Amino acid sequence: MKTNDVIFQTVAKVVFFMIIFFAVRIFFAGHYYPGGGFVGGLLTSGAIVLLLLAFDLKTVKKILPVDYKWLISLGLLFATGTAAGSVLFNVPFFTHAYDYFQLPLFGKTSLHTAMLFDLGVYLVVIGVTMTIIQTIGESE
Amino acid sequence: MSLVHWAILAPFILAIFVPFFRKKAATIHTGWFVLILPVVLFVSFLQYLPVTMNNNSITHSAAWIPSLGIDFSVYIDGLSLLFILLITGIGSLVVLYSIYYLSKTKESLQHFYVYLLMFMGAMLGVVLSDNVITLYMFWELTSISSFLLIAYWFDRDRSRYGALKSMLITVFGGLMMLGGFLVLSIMGGTFSIRELAVQAPDLYHHPLFLLAMILILLGAFTKSAQFPFYIWLPDAMEAPTPVSAYLHSATMVKAGIYLVARFSPIFAFSSYWFWIVSAVGLFTMIWASFNAVKQTDLKGILAYSTVSQLGLIMGLLGAGSAALYFDSLDDNLYTAAVIAAIFHLINHATFKGSLFMVVGIIDHETGTRDIRRLGGLMSLMPVTFTLSVIGAFSMAGLPPFNGFLSKEMFFLSMVQLSELNLFNLETWGIFFPVLAWIGSVFTFIYSMIIVFTVFTGKFQPEKLEKKPHEAPAGMLVSPIILAVLVIVFGLFPNLLSYSLIQPAAAAIVPSIIPSGEQLDVNIYFWHGITAELLMTIAVVLVGIILYTFLPKWVGLYNYFPGKVTLNNLYDASLYTVERGSNSITKSYMSGFIRSYLVYIFAFFIALLGFTLWAKDAFRYDASNTSPIGYYEIGLLVVLCVATATILMAKSRLTSIISLGAVGYSVSLFFVIFRAPDLALTQLVIETVSTALFLLCFYHLPKLSRHEEKMSFQIGNALIAAGVGITVTLIGITAHSTKLFSSINEYYIENTYKKAGGENMVNVILVDFRGFDTLFEIAVLSVAALGIYALIKLRLEKGDDSVNENK
Secondary structure, rough: OOOOHHHHHHHHHHHHHHHHHHHHHHHHHHHOOOOOOOHHHHHHHHHHHHHHHHHOHHHHHHOOOOHHHHHHHHHHHHHHHHHHHHOOOOOOOOOOOEEEEOOOOOEEEEEEHHHHHHHHHHHHHHHHHHHHHHHHHOOO | OOHHHHHHHHHHHHHHHHHHEEEEEEEOOHHOOOOHHHHHHHHHOOOHHHOOOOOOOOEEEEEEEEHHHOOEEEEEEEEHHHHHHHHHHHHHHHHHHHHHOOOOOOOOOOHHHHHHHHHHHHHEEEHEEHHHHHHHHHHHHHHHHHHHHOOOOOOOHHHHHHHHHHHHHHHHHHHHHHHHHHHHHHHHOOEEEEHHHHHHHOOOOOOOOHHHHHHHHHHHHHOOOOOHHHHHHHHHHHHHHHHHHHHHHHOOHHHHHHHHHHHHHHHHOOOOHHHHHHHHHHHHHHHHHHOOOOOOOOHHHHHHHHHHHHHHHOOOOOOHHHHHOOOOOOOHHHHHHHHHHHHHHHHHHHHHHHHHHHHHHHHHOOOOOOOOOOOOOOOOOOOHHHHHHHHHHHHHHOOHHHHHHHHHHHHHHHHHOOOOOOHHHHHHHHHHHHHHHHHHHHHHHHHHHHHHHHHOOOOOOHHOOOOOOOHHHHHHHHHHHHHHHHHHHHHHHHHHHHHHHHHHHHHHOOOOOOOOOOOOOOOOOOOOOHHHHHHHHHHHHHHHHHHOOHHHHHHHHHHOOOOOHHHHHHHHEEEEHHHHHHHHHHOOOOHHHHHHHHHHHHHHHHHHHHHHOOOOOOOHHHHOOOOOOOOHHHHHHHHHHHHHHHHHHHOHHHHHHHHHHHHHHHHHHHOOOOOOHHHHHHHHHHHHHHHHHHHHHHHHOOOOOOOOOOOOHHHHHHHHHHHHHHHHHHHHHHHHHHOHHHHHHHHHHHHHHHHOOOHHHHHHHHHHHHHHHHHHHHHHHHHHHHHHHHHOOOOOOOOOOOHHOO
């Protein structure tokens, strides 16, 4: 049963980026507004699921040639690395640091090592969700 | 570590090298290497005789676990020296005997001698230890090595059965004894037996005194095969005969005797001690001698006779303790009973050791131990016959052997005991000599059976597997030495009086002897026409008559209910325990998760509900509650309806959708209660999980996909209601009893100041309490990888090829 889902696919292509941007926005805003790595990661994977629904597993794999299990380990590495990094500066494990920087384009911005930790969470959540969904989707 | 310590450890050290001797010097019987050690030990311990003869003692201490007060201290006095000489002396003879008894080529000698040496070292440790914990350690080592030795021929069923039985019974007793030791050391505040003995008069008034006494006596009775724990000893006869001779007649079974003697100074002030020890001992004596007569296996007879003689010794030790309890007595009874006990202990070790070796020779040379098949061996095995006559006549208590003397002393002390008028009941006292006399008659009968049934009568070569002939000289050496000792101790009993017996008796209850004096030990062979001599004459006469007419009345044994024996009781109780625990386990381990959940929840309700009720903990305090808004009521109605739908729904699909509805209403609750992060997450997660539920639903197998309503069970409903009510009550109570204010003020203040963020939830998650988050993402990762592994890795049952390839 081959159906023509041109409309769906076209809309998906557009909406995908909208969701991704929203996810990234929520991720970065996490420290000041509702959001953060967890919800951001879930929304990002939601965007990828949309692609999966519109196209098929193989196509999506071609578009995003990512092994999500690696993403999990990368995320865990970020998270533990951020936490362990503080040890190098002779402060307790998991001490965060932040400061304000004058960046081009953004202006005065607060940069926080907690963001790196949140990035780890973000990656892990994407990896986990996508691994589960892909594995179940592929199984016979 | 003194030389005495090394003497205890020497057998263990030698045991390490035994397999080496066996392998590298296979042409020489391994026993020769082993033999050196007990001989050296025996000779070197003789040097302590002058010390103990003056009632002095030697103590050496070595630290083991000093922080717990447990040390490896050894203590040599008359009692322990007596046992050491028995252990090493008979040990040497047994090793010598075993060299000729066990084949160099057919048997696994390395095991035999390792176990035997282990046992010897453990036994030395038992009798030398002053610390109860060390004593217990060596005690269990004797149980273990005895277990290994009984099952030496482990391919025989009976051996394994006997080993298991002896293990269960002696370890049971050992553990009881450990309990007794611990109680005793709590009472006295020390692990040292000597220090405890000093405090004995104070300990007597301690409420735990009786408990400690009974527990320690349990240990002694199980090890010494007293009634009703004697049942393991006849089954332990499956061991090689040297083992039976050594462990089950001369040494290990006397460990219990040693224990009773060693703890007499502590417990003998109590009348319970006197009654328990003497009553159990005497009853064991008469019961076992009575049972020995009907045995048909030579080793069976000897086993029961060992039990009986141990009972005799135990009874004498008990009788001796009466001298301490009844202060009014002079020391005569004590002297008579305790010295008789020690003298008989030595005598028993000599004649029983030689009798076991004789039986081993008969078994070795004829191939059977069954007295129904043996007969007329007198002319074929003259030396063996002579040895058995000496051993058995001594056991029966005939002059001029040493058994006669100790039997006389036994009667003497029993007669003295009967004159005590215990508890003003003159009838009670008379039981002691009467029971002792009856036991001796039976002892006489079975001793005669050993001699006359085997060696006289008709020779029946057709019933024997081998052609009988006299044993090789080497095999005869050990029993000859023991038999010579039987006669020597019989004719010259005072050889031992002041060298061994007096110090040992003095060590058992030191307080009874005025300091600087010695007990008057003088064993005369002839002491005039006394009551005990008349008793012995009566024993012999009645014994001869009963033995002559044995075939006429032995049938009487058949009138005893054969099923009602302690062995059957033991077997039945083992069976019942096994079956019982099996059926109990089966009754509640149903295999259904549903039942286990019922147990868990029932316990949950019972424990928490009971605590709430018993502690009167329920509180209701509405002062801290917020006003309830319309939204909340509305949402609550939705939530309740959705929950009820899940339970009532006919189809699973409805339940799944309702569950989704519950989830979304919860996220709306989060919105109302101003938790935007939670609401966001809850929304997304609820969507994902509902999708996963739908996936599961879609893949349900067709066969069982009935669209049916959940069945109603009153039990489940009650438990569910109980859990709900309990949790609600606890929730209300917890909310109503706020003991201190929340710490959230800190977060509110410092979220921006210290952490540079404004979203407090997120700052707590990644900064203040980021550690939790780290492991939560680890949990997620594990879940994802688990799902991946579950789906991808599909091993068929019994398919090992995948593993092998990897």
